Amino acid sequence: MARRKVRPGPLEARSAAILRAIIEEYVATAQPVGSVALVEKYALSISPATVRNVMAELESAELLGHPHTSAGRVPTERGYRFYVESISGSVALAPVEQLMIRHQFGQVEFASEQWFRLAAATLASATRAAAIATPAKPRTCRVRRVDILGTAERSASLVLVMADGPVRQALLNLAHEYTQDELDDIGRQLDGLLVGRSTREVDAALAALQAQPGIADAVYTQAVERISRLMHEFDSAAVEEVFSEGLLNVMAEPEFARSERLGRVFAVLQDRVYLGDLVERLSESDDVSVFIGSENEHEEMNDVSLVVAAYGRSDRAMGVVGVIGPTRMAYPHAISTVRYVRGLMNELVDHLYA
Amino acid sequence: MARRKVRPGPLEARSAAILRAIIEEYVATAQPVGSVALVEKYALSISPATVRNVMAELESAELLGHPHTSAGRVPTERGYRFYVESISGSVALAPVEQLMIRHQFGQVEFASEQWFRLAAATLASATRAAAIATPAKPRTCRVRRVDILGTAERSASLVLVMADGPVRQALLNLAHEYTQDELDDIGRQLDGLLVGRSTREVDAALAALQAQPGIADAVYTQAVERISRLMHEFDSAAVEEVFSEGLLNVMAEPEFARSERLGRVFAVLQDRVYLGDLVERLSESDDVSVFIGSENEHEEMNDVSLVVAAYGRSDRAMGVVGVIGPTRMAYPHAISTVRYVRGLMNELVDHLYA
DNA sequence: GTTAGCACTCTGAGTGACAGAGTGCTAACC
DNA sequence: GGTTAGCACTCTGTCACTCAGAGTGCTAAC
Secondary structure, three states, rough: OOOOOOOOOOOHHHHHHOOOOOOHHHHOOOOOOOOHHHHHHHOOOOOOHHHHHHHHHHHHHOOOOOOOOOOOOEHHHHHHHHHHHHOOOOOOOOHHHHHHHHHHHOOOOOOOOHHHHHHHHHHHHHHHOOEEEEEOEEEOEEEEEEEEEEEOEEEEEEEEEEEEOEEEEEEEEOOOOOHHHHHHHHHHHHHHHHHOOOEEOOOOOOOHHHHHOOOHHHHHHHHHHHHHHHHHHHHHOOOOOOOEEEEHHHHHOOHOOOOOOHHHHHHHHOOOHHHHHHHHOOOOOOOOEEEHHHHOOOHOOEEEEEEEEEEEOOOOOOEEEEEEEOOOHHHHHHHHHHHHHHHHHHHHHHHHHH | OOOOOOOOOOOOOOHHHHHHHHHHHHHHHHHEEEEHHHHHHOOOOOHHHHHHHHHHHHHHHHOOOOOOOOOOOEEEEHHHHHHHHOOOOOOOOOOHHHHHHHHHHOOOOOHHHHHHHHHHHHHHHOOOOEEOOOEEOOOEEEEEEEEEEEOOOOOOEEEEEEOOOOOEEEEEOOOOOOOHHHHHHHHHHHHHHOOOHHHHHHHHHHHHHHHHHOOOOOHHHHHHHHHHHHHHHHHOOOOOOOOOEHHHHHHHHHHHHHOOHHHHHHHOOOHHHHHHHHHHHHHHOOOOOEEEEHHOOOOOOOOOEEEEEEOOOOOOOEEEOOOEEEOOOHHHHHHHHHHHHHHHHHHHHHHOOO
């Protein structure tokens, strides 16, 4: 009996159950799954031979693969995709795990910059895979406060606080010695000139200053120049910083036992442009997204799966949290964990910008 | 003829040359070194048989080892130690490499917090091993400036700048809405109260405030409490942060092809207490230190070598830079690279605190 | 449609043979 | 006395081979 070649339509319930069992077994063992073992382990009330027939169907639907003639079955990416779609709506994280994660986050309640690090660490340990998290990066970058603090006879540290949180520092070279009071005074003037300004407006102010040299203290101009530079850097980086954790979890997986590929995967994940695109793309969706193997655009990522979500508010600041693992990944758990952590990060952003 | 058993005293020049050749060959190839190959490759003007005699001597001095009867020789840790001591005084980094590194550092001249990241990245790529760097952490932690910036109706961000540079942020919960002017006012009062204070003095101020509730705005007290907390955190962390790079370089080495050990090595290197001890210990020495295999105190590090140096000024702020690789490491190059980068970091600190 | 039976296939572990690399010893040499 | 050639010996890594085990796919019976 000939089935439709590729898209099998909604699978019969039994076939779907067998597919799910095969995937779960394979995820657990990393070994191709044979019909006999499957019937025994999952107490299916049908014989191995029947299972084999179903397997053959699933294989012709390209949901399962076959490393070689006499091996068991292995899910294809298509199979995982089918599986993920069949479960993704329903899964919620076990209350115990919710509690554990929430508890970990409670520890650093007041230090917001720790949350991102913690999100990555928590995801990595909860899913036993690798995880990434980026800070929520404001869409628009504006000056919030400027301080100048003398550090030595001829140098000072410029502290720039931007709207919605980020802080940057730069060094200033002083032509002569200043008292802190003098520096404070310059700081106040800078505040007056720049607070609330966007990058472009800072540039304009800088141009104005440079057009009339001598009108302002050299340090003043130098500071504006540094601020402009810092803001440009901030603007151009699509993502502020990337925290990744649990690389070693993935290294331990059999499919990566001695891989160089993994190195390139992590190189990609440190790529802020890539992640910036990701944030952009994900900000449309309000749920967790799953990219399985070759569904990832980057060739380097074709061996792994990515379970990610953007958090934050598209009108203020957005960031991304996610998990990276082998395509043979425990998707339900990964999805629900990422979803839960995303929720926590949203709470943080809401609290910050309420 | 019986030599002294273990400490051979200063080796004869020829023996030392052969030891060096063996080590360099082994470092290059990761293969046990045989007498014939050695004579050919290093154009020694003696026969393989003689080399074998010398090898036997070196082996009885425990400078060389023998994986099995009919294999070539492999350096022991003792052998590496001898080698390192025989070369460490003399090596300087090739001018080309100096230039490359200096050039990389020039790119981020004004953003001091980038230097640490860059130091790790540069060391990793120059030595093709893994590298770590920690920011220079001030010995004593004092308040330099406090800002309070409203972020939402009922919350504000506290920005704490400490002496010698570090910046920390914390969230404040506001009981009611404040204008930024009001918050600025509180910030100025905090500045007045706390600038120049050490952790202990901040605690005293906090205790005084808590003893007389109602005397100050609740936000004021809350801010002091957060500051105390941040400073305690800062004080207790032996090292501010650890940047590591190039883990994948080491993973690629044959001795770690499929190792779990390496994971534990890196866990140790993220351990701030361990690194804090290291800084403490290294601050005595004013040159690069080398710890070969079991010379490392941590058992987990017994498979690897560490080439590290403290930088900074013991009266102000100190940090550490270093390289981690297999015991089979190109020590001269690693040592000279670490030494050079340490020099650059010293320049930075000098510039900051001149 | 389901199942038992069976031939067929592929893997992975184990074995033995063997070439190659290297040593250590002895005796000769300078 | 130090150096060297010669040679027996040893250990590794590899290759070919075998074989048990696991699993499939097909056919025929239920």
